[in-house]
Amino acid sequence: xxxxxxxxxxxDNIAKILIYIAxxxxxxxxxxxxxxxxxxxxxxxxxxFLTRMWDDKTTIVTVEKDINxxxxxxxxxxxxxxxxxxxxxxxxxITGVEKxxxxxxxxxxxxxxYRIKKSDIIERVKKIDLREATSLDEAITAIEGEDTxxxxxxxxxxxxxxxxxxxxxxxxxxxxxxxxxxxxxxAIYLNxxxxxxxxxxxxxxxxxxxxxxxxxxxxxFGMLFFVQFLKMQYSVxxxxxxxxxxLLPTIISTTEETLKEVPNSYRQGSYGLGATKIQxxxxxxxxxxxxxxxxxxxxxxxxxxxxxxxxIWTAGTVAQVPRALFGSGAAAATLTTKMFWEIQEAxxxxxxxxxxVVLIVLVVLLNLFSKLITNKFLKRTGTGK
Amino acid sequence: MNNNSKFSVEDLDLFYGDFQALKKINMEIQxxxxxxxxGPSGCGKSTFLKTLNRMNDLVEGVTIKGKISxxxxxxxxxxxxxxxxxxVGMVFQQPNPFPMSIYDNVAYGPRIHGITKKxxxxxxxxxxxxxxxxxxxxxxxxxKSALAISGGQQQRLCIARTLAIEPEVILMDEPTSALDxxxxxxxxxxxxxxxxxxxxxxxxxxxxxxxxISDKTAFFLVGEVVEFDSTExxxxxxxxxxxxxxxTGRFG
Ligand SMILES: Nc1ncnc2c1ncn2[C@@H]1O[C@H](COP(=O)(O)OP(=O)(O)OP(=O)(O)O)[C@@H](O)[C@H]1O
Ligand SMILES: [Mg+2]
Numbered sequence: 001x002x003x004x005x006x007x008x009x010x011x012d013n014i015a016k017i018l019i020y021i022a023x024x025x026x027x028x029x030x031x032x033x034x035x036x037x038x039x040x041x042x043x044x045x046x047x048x049f050l051t052r053m054w055d056d057k058t059t060i061v062t063v064e065k066d067i068n069x070x071x072x073x074x075x076x077x078x079x080x081x082x083x084x085x086x087x088x089x090x091x092x093x094i095t096g097v098e099k100x101x102x103x104x105x106x107x108x109x110x111x112x113x114y115r116i117k118k119s120d121i122i123e124r125v126k127k128i129d130l131r132e133a134t135s136l137d138e139a140i141t142a143i144e145g146e147d148t149x150x151x152x153x154x155x156x157x158x159x160x161x162x163x164x165x166x167x168x169x170x171x172x173x174x175x176x177x178x179x180x181x182x183x184x185x186x187a188i189y190l191n192x193x194x195x196x197x198x199x200x201x202x203x204x205x206x207x208x209x210x211x212x213x214x215x216x217x218x219x220x221f222g223m224l225f226f227v228q229f230l231k232m233q234y235s236v237x238x239x240x241x242x243x244x245x246x247l248l249p250t251i252i253s254t255t256e257e258t259l260k261e262v263p264n265s266y267r268q269g270s271y272g273l274g275a276t277k278i279q280x281x282x283x284x285x286x287x288x289x290x291x292x293x294x295x296x297x298x299x300x301x302x303x304x305x306x307x308x309x310x311x312i313w314t315a316g317t318v319a320q321v322p323r324a325l326f327g328s329g330a331a332a333a334t335l336t337t338k339m340f341w342e343i344q345e346a347x348x349x350x351x352x353x354x355x356x357v358v359l360i361v362l363v364v365l366l367n368l369f370s371k372l373i374t375n376k377f378l379k380r381t382g383t384g385k
Numbered sequence: 386m387n388n389n390s391k392f393s394v395e396d397l398d399l400f401y402g403d404f405q406a407l408k409k410i411n412m413e414i415q416x417x418x419x420x421x422x423x424g425p426s427g428c429g430k431s432t433f434l435k436t437l438n439r440m441n442d443l444v445e446g447v448t449i450k451g452k453i454s455x456x457x458x459x460x461x462x463x464x465x466x467x468x469x470x471x472x473v474g475m476v477f478q479q480p481n482p483f484p485m486s487i488y489d490n491v492a493y494g495p496r497i498h499g500i501t502k503k504x505x506x507x508x509x510x511x512x513x514x515x516x517x518x519x520x521x522x523x524x525x526x527x528x529k530s531a532l533a534i535s536g537g538q539q540q541r542l543c544i545a546r547t548l549a550i551e552p553e554v555i556l557m558d559e560p561t562s563a564l565d566x567x568x569x570x571x572x573x574x575x576x577x578x579x580x581x582x583x584x585x586x587x588x589x590x591x592x593x594x595x596x597x598i599s600d601k602t603a604f605f606l607v608g609e610v611v612e613f614d615s616t617e618x619x620x621x622x623x624x625x626x627x628x629x630x631x632x633t634g635r636f637g
Contacts (some may be wrong), residue, residue: 025404195445263481265477267481268477269477272438274470
């Protein structure tokens with residue numbers, strides 16, 4: 001007896017130690033990865049990185065000068081345009097724009113308003129090239145000429161990841177808007193309506209297997225079907241629809257698991273009060289299943305944000321804010337596809353790790369946000385604390 | 386047929402697949418009385434009770450033969466299950482409040498039947514909770530989760546939830562079996578009080594309970610009603626030897 005007990009105790013302790021070691025290894029690995037990513041990536045992150053477009057953009061604009069403004073506030077003030085300029089690395093950079101500045105109403109070649117902003121670079125005034133300017137006076141003289149209307153070549157510097165942040169959020173929203181109702185609906189059908197039997201078993205088997213298919217295969221399908229056959233071209237919509245299909249199995253099984261856990265007594269209580277099936281589902285079952293649906297959402301967001309294979313050949317790798325949902329100009333790189341591309345094509349590890357930091361922060365924020373919303377909802381139904 | 390009869394059951398057979406759970410049941414259930422259903426486990430009491438508000442419709446493979454009428458109307462042929470269930474409410478063995486606030490639990494029935502006006506709902510909620518003798522205990526926490534009150538309170542809340550749809554009949558399936566003695570007494574008092582306005586049919590395993598509060602008692606045995614009579618007669622003067630054995634606890 002005693003020897004048995006002490007040997008059991010030893011086994012117990014060995015098991016405990018093994019568990020501690022395994023846990024420590026996991027946590028350490030995680031810390032090392034996070035540490036590396038933040039160490040390499042953080043220095044590259046600043047306001048410009050977060051708020052600027054990826055590529056430089058050059059625009060030719062026409063400005064109507066304010067020739068009545070004769071104020072002379074300082075040496076780098078241009079009265080007729082109401083702007084401040086400075087010479088930085090041989091570039092004439094706009095360092096400030098006044099509220100009533102005519103530069104805010106500049107027109108591009110299409111006749112649309114182009115708001116000149118702080119940090120824009122003036123490359124040319126009329127025919128005078130300022131890219132090789134050696135003094136501010138050169139620029140000021142060029143601008144303050146006789147004529148009342150002025151042609152400027154403006155370069156807006158890029159180097160930021162704003163387009164990818166926007167595209168990532170856009171793809172998350174579209175994918176969830178498409179996949180959640182279908183996935184939750186399918187789970188409700190399978191759990192609440194479908195008769196148990198062979199057909200149901202086959203459907204479940206299919207769903208489980210679909211969840212295990214590598215994402216590149218979904219990407220291939222998306223490219224052939226949405227991009228080519230439906231002629232959506234590389235676009236946020238083609239990407240989102242591909243991801244929706246890819247995520248459906250996960251959403252369906254996660255939701256179904258929670259629906260199964262909703263006690264039957266809730267259903268009976270509701271029917272016993274004369275509720276219809278739909279009323280019972282929408283008012284009792286779905287609210288109780290909400291935490292599980294939240295898990296599905298969080299898992300989905302994680303997969304979307306982490307996906308590259310299924311997106312590269314459906315949404316493309318163009319670092320731009322998409323101008324449409326599909327068709328031309330609708331292509332958009334997410335943070336992850338851009339990161340992949342930076343490593344693959346540009347070997348730009350520093351930018352890639354900076355994107356990684358933003359990605360990690362974004363995922364944490366999105367998860368907190370989904371939790372917050374669900375908690376609000378749970379409080380309303382009285383199940384929250 | 387007695388003209389005070391609320392439910393009239395004629396030659397009722399019920400099958401779960403091939404298994405016959407109810408055999409040729411005939412019963413007249415009187416209005417504004419408490420009818421107790423007693424009998425050993427598995428004899429079909431719950432099945433019979435659930436047939437009265439067609440909760441068995443939800444079970445796969447159930448076949449029902451015979452006729453049940455509520456106020457003379459056939460519940461299978463002349464009524465739909467939804468409107469039947471609003472007239473015949475049900476309280477279950479395990480308290481099963483929804484995971485919502487106390488208020489929303491009671492307001493659930495009225496809401497699904499289309500009442501949305503806050504003042505009307507407030508009034509129904511208060512009246513139902515008072516009728517179920519739980520108002521004083523919960524009036525300050527109506528917005529709190531119904532899962533956060535005691536089992537006995539939850540069961541009275543479930544009774545209030547049923548009362549809120551203003552049924553004519555209340556079916557109770559062992560409503561006190563999961564409760565402590567004090568909560569049990571409260572529910573029994575409540576049932577006697579509710580009898581003034583409602584017809585109550587209650588399954589119970591507790592002989593004293595049946596004897597204390599019911600007017601009629603039906604003794605079930607393997608799907609059959611062995612004896613159905615006034616509670617007085619069943620407990621003091623049973624006609625069938627099996628009834629006598631059961632109520633005296635000598636049942637094999
Ligand atoms: N859904 C079902 N499918 C098949 N058989 C069932 C089903 N529900 C009940 N039965 C069977 O019908 C018989 C009667 O069951 P019922 O639940 O009505 O008994 P009961 O008298 O309420 O018992 P207890 O006192 O234990 O609650 C039992 O033999 C039971 O196994
Ligand atoms: Mg039972």
